[in-house]
Amino acid sequence: MKNKKGKIKLALIDSHALIHRAYHALPPMTTKEGQPTGAVYGFTTMLLKMLKTVKPTHVAATFDLKGPTFRHLAYQEYKAHRKKPDDELIAQFVVVREVLTAFNIPIIDKQGFEADDIIGTLAKQMVGKAKVVVVTGDKDTLQLVNDDVTVFTLKRGMSDTVLYDEALVRERYGFEPLLLPDYKGLAGDPSDNIPGVRGIGDKTAKDLVSEYGSIEEIYAHLEEVVPRVKSRLEDQREAALFSRKLATIKRNVKIKFNIDDAKLDDFDVEQVRQVFEKLGFRSLLGRLPRSARGGVQPTLFRNQEASEDLTKLHEKTSLVPADPKSRGLKRILPDQLAARSSRKVARGQMNDFYLVESERQQQELIKRLNKEKYVAVDTENDRLGAREYPIVGLSFAVKNGQKIEAWYAPTDRKQVMVWRELLENPQVGKIGHNLKYDVEVLAQSGITLGPIIFDTMVASYLLNPGSRQYGLDMLAEQELGYSCIPITDLIGTGKQQLAMSDVPLEQVAPYACEDAMVAWQLYEVFEKQMAGQGLTRVFEELEMPLIPILAEMELAGGMIDIKELEKLRKIVAERRNSLQEKIWRSAGKEFNVNSTRQLRTVLYEELKLPIVGITRTQSGFSTAAAELDKLKGKHPIIAWLEDYREVSKLLNTYIETLPGLADKQTGRIYAKFNQTVAATGRLSSSDPNLQNIPVRTDLGKEIRAAFVAEPGMRLVKADYSQLELRVAAHIARDEKMMDAFRAGEDIHRATAAWVHGVEISQVTEEQRRQAKTLNFGVLYGMGAQKFARSADVSVEEARSFIERYKEQYEGITRWIDATVKQARELGFVETLLGRRRYIPEINSRAPMVRSGAERAAFNFPVQGTAADILKKAMIDLAAVLRRDFVEARMVLTVHDELVCEVPEEQAEKIARVMKEIMEGAVKLDVPVEVEVAVGQNWRDVKKR
Structure with missing residues (x-):
């Protein structure tokens, strides 16, 4: 088959780039036998999309081979910073080869060279013979683009694609594709550990190449370059030339290639079907391309005789x-x-x-x-x-x-x-x-x-x-x-x-x-x-009855006090400005606090805060919240930054946004309550996300004060007390924890007393706070380092606390171990009411993947059961409200909390009804307690 210009169109697949991109872009997938297939699925969908979009007449695939290339031999640090690929990823390369073989696509590789070099060589060999489309997951091959070569690659995720021709490369970089190695020679390439010229960033490199062209031309016009850049170029000329050499794709690799071998001919559809079904890719069968020889759709029937031409199918x-x-x-x-x-x-x-x-x-x-x-x-x-x-x-x-x-x-x-x-x-x-x-x-x-x-x-x-x-x-x-x-x-x-x-x-x-x-x-x-x-x-008993209840809540909406929010906006904006001033004073200069680049410069280069343990990205050391948390106590600026970010987030997300979400006629906001988001079964909310309003901070309380009842109505809030811990005690059959709940003790204070070896009456508020973090942290799989940061103790103390906790609550410890073991054997875990989550990653050979799956295995039965209990309570409560309190309505649910808007004269009675229904929704072997409160707004509700 020829394209419209009468030339062959050859697609060259950079398999390694696509597989890596798919592995990191898509959630893990496995076959029923536990074989990882996520990267294979992503690769295959990209292959099918390319066949449909690009419509090549010929296709070949390239791979990197294990072992050093000529670049590694020239520069030992080349790609040396990259972590060893996960075992799950490595295992999928051979499966991708199996998919390509099923499609009759030839595979080309050569020891000592990368796939890009194979592609560059083949593209050169095809000059005057074919149009070449490089199919890849990165931009390394853009330097090959010319009149006869384009690059089909991914922009975001695995679905957003772009086809680069010369014009698009020029639009993106400001110069010809052939000059991309010169650009990398100056700017370097962090992904490949190509050094470039120290002190020359991305923008400067682009400007230089755009203005002068090649590195040789830049050095020929060095006197025209600003002094700061000039001195760096003078000092690092060899580095620039060497980096360009590393970044340049070889086009003269000794390989034999017969274009006829790559013809996209009639592949064996039955073989493809068998491979797809083995991998669990049944949905991809419908995306198979038309045959390269004609217009007949490859049959999807098991019986080949069932295939008919398209006309007969239409008649039938x-x-x-x-x-x-x-x-x-x-x-x-x-x-x-x-x-x-x-x-x-x-x-x-x-x-x-x-x-x-x-x-x-x-x-x-x-x-x-x-x-x-x-x-x-x-x-x-x-x-x-x-x-x-x-x-x-x-x-x-x-x-x-x-x-x-x-x-x-x-x-x-x-x-x-x-x-x-x-x-x-x-x-x-x-x-x-x-x-x-x-x-x-x-x-x-x-x-x-x-x-x-x-x-x-x-x-x-x-x-x-x-x-x-x-x-x-x-x-x-x-x-x-x-x-x-x-x-x-x-x-x-x-x-x-x-x-x-x-x-x-x-x-x-x-x-x-x-x-x-x-x-x-x-x-x-x-x-x-x-x-x-x-x-x-x-x-049938939880999810279906919940649908009309959530619909009623979304239609009811919640009243907000816009005037109160406007007052709060002015106060919080002033507070944010004050925090910004403190940050500037701590830094010794004014800068854009919201700029990651400027903040990184201030923290790590100018204030020289310690970088040990700080995550490094391609752009430099991270300024994410988790990284700043590691710097607590190292400099006053860290505390100001954390406060500034929290205030800014609440101001932007809620205080300034909520008034715009309110209906102009009703004055109410109509949040969405999502039933199919959280893997644990918990409900979530959006537009706005009510879950993220802080419960205990002063600012969070002020935002809650803006959620009000209509005149003549009251808000009744009912909140489960320590529901997840009670569920854990019941499921794990931990006698000490169960006894504490049965005795009506404060579980966090009791835990603190046991861990610290003191009487309950002697437990300090700080010790209780640490114990609370510990109680929930163990259920969430929190490690010693994270607990140390959360509880503000040393890592050694954190390890000691966790060990003492596990000794004290032996039942919890045994249950966690047994649940992980069961998940490995069965492949899933369940809640008390039968909600199930499959966790195939629990048998992963990659430690990080496996440990995450283990945490999910023992966390899901607890969080999921708590979610089921709340849903059951909502269903029971809705039935009573419809029958006995027709003017009352559920308006909010956040975490383990329900909020109803009710007639003022019925508020006390409905509060008692809510408490009774919620405590009795599901019977546990420990008491289930619900705290109820009534008030005019969400903040000022008074306990009953």
Whole structure:
């Protein structure tokens, strides 16, 4: 196959760069047998994307080989700073080779040379014979770019790509690609440990090369360079030339290459399928490219005889418009679905999509769907925002034999009432994806969607709580091998984005029907998976009943006092300015405190603070909070910096932002409560993130004071006391901890007494604070060094405290060891109520990966059970409020705390009810205690 210009297009893959990029960009993945595959998956997705985007006629792959290259022999420090790759990463290189072999892609490597040198040589060999596209994960090969060579690389993560030609390289650097080695000769390259010229930074190097060109030209015009830079160049001429040599890609490696061997010909699809299935990459089968010889799609059938040409598939599938009068409904087959129809058949699905256009059709469909046991439902509104934008349509899907039928009905806020009987029918279970959103959309018209039987987003989260990727389109790719119509195909992006009501129905209808259809198919997949993993109970008893409760909370919102926030803003802004002045005085000069570069210079070069133990990045020593924490007590500036950052964060995130989030009509903010974010099962919040408002600092309390009850109402706050420690005592069967809770003792004071060997009455507040850090720290897997910093003790004291703690609470220690062992054997851990988390990394050979997995193994049952208890309490409380206190409403949940807004005259009674329900939600073998408080704002609630 030739490209449009009649030339061969050769893609050269820098395998090492892509594998490393994928390994660090993507979360860990493993096969069912525990084989790591995350980097392989990332590499393979990039390969498939490249084949689709670049459309090469020929492909070859290059690898680095183990052992020194000519650069290492010339400069022993070359890449010497790099850590040894993780065992998990090393193990995946051979698997990538297996993937490439399945695609019949030749692999080229040579001892003593890097993959970049192989690529440079092949690119030179192809001059006049082919257009070359270098496929890589870094920018090292940009120096090869010319009229015949481009570079296809990654910008961010593993999905955002860019194709560099000469113009784009010039735009980025300000000079020709051929001069990039000269630039690196001056600026150096920290990633490869190429030294460059000391004192010449990135900007200066770019300016010099842009102005003069090569290093030789720069030295020829040295008299024109500013004195400071001139002296550094004069002193380090050899370093500049040597660094350029290290950075220059070889183009004369002695390798034999036959272009015909790299032809992207008919590879063995069955072999690719077997490799993908072995690795668990079933979702990638649908992304396989068309054959290089013709336009036939490689079959996805196990039986090759099942393959038919595209025309026959289109004739066979029931998506093809049949009799338009069928059922009085209009079948739809837009271009987007025609392109996908063969894949629908390949999955054994033949699906009918219909557009509901008349009142008679509405009534017939309602009558039909009211007889179904389950119906998949999806809403479309004008723009993203359940409260803000009106509904414009409804889609439904049901299973009919071996196929799925789906309908789209245009509507609006008033007309949607026609569908109320169906949407609220208690005999028809509702299935969908992210149903909380649909509940909120329909609530704007007074419709209560239910009963909610199955939410595929929540199901996916339960099955894989560490993913954080639960979008419908992605799940369709992963689980069904199906590519959904992107929303951007309908409404576009950016300033030119359309409202859904502006999009022709012929385009909206298939998109909406597809959403309902895919939700149904995912339901069929996930229902079986959850049953197989024992997750059905927690799904049905906790997660599904919680959806309408969270929707009600989001719709209720919370009142804020904007005037109070404005007063607070002025006070805190002055405080920030005062802290900045103190920082400047400590530094002996004014500088931009928010600039990492300037702060690094002040701390490590001018104040010469110790750098032992401080993390070093490519830019220099880190100024991150964790690193500054290591410098506590070394200089007064550190304390001022920490205060400045905390004040700035709260000012920017809450004090200045909250008023803008408030609805102009209601004066309330409408936070989102997220059910599918935290791997432990805990709820989180966003827009704003309420969890990050400090509980005990003065400024955090002032922010809480701005959350108020409406006139005639009160806030009732109910907070579990030390819930995670009580859960740990129960699960671990630690008798000493259980006895302390049963006796009503302050567990932190009791721990301090045991650790320090004193009577409880003699425990100081400082000792109690240290014990509190210890109690939670052990459950979170905190090490001695971190505990030492948190408790403000020496590392030796920290180790001693931890050892004494483990001796005192032997049950906790035994349980932690047993849980880690069980996780290694079973591959997962569970909460008391059956929530499960798989932790394949626990058998990793990489110490850091394994230790992180071990911490997750014993932390999850505790945090997850606490989360389950809170959710159960919310469900129980919601039922009582709906029955007995119709004007009361839950408005906030943060950590182990619930906040309700209730009528003033009912506040005391509801406080007692909340305490009783929350303490009895789940029975433990230790008392569960809840503290309740009532007040006009979130800060000034008084304990009851």
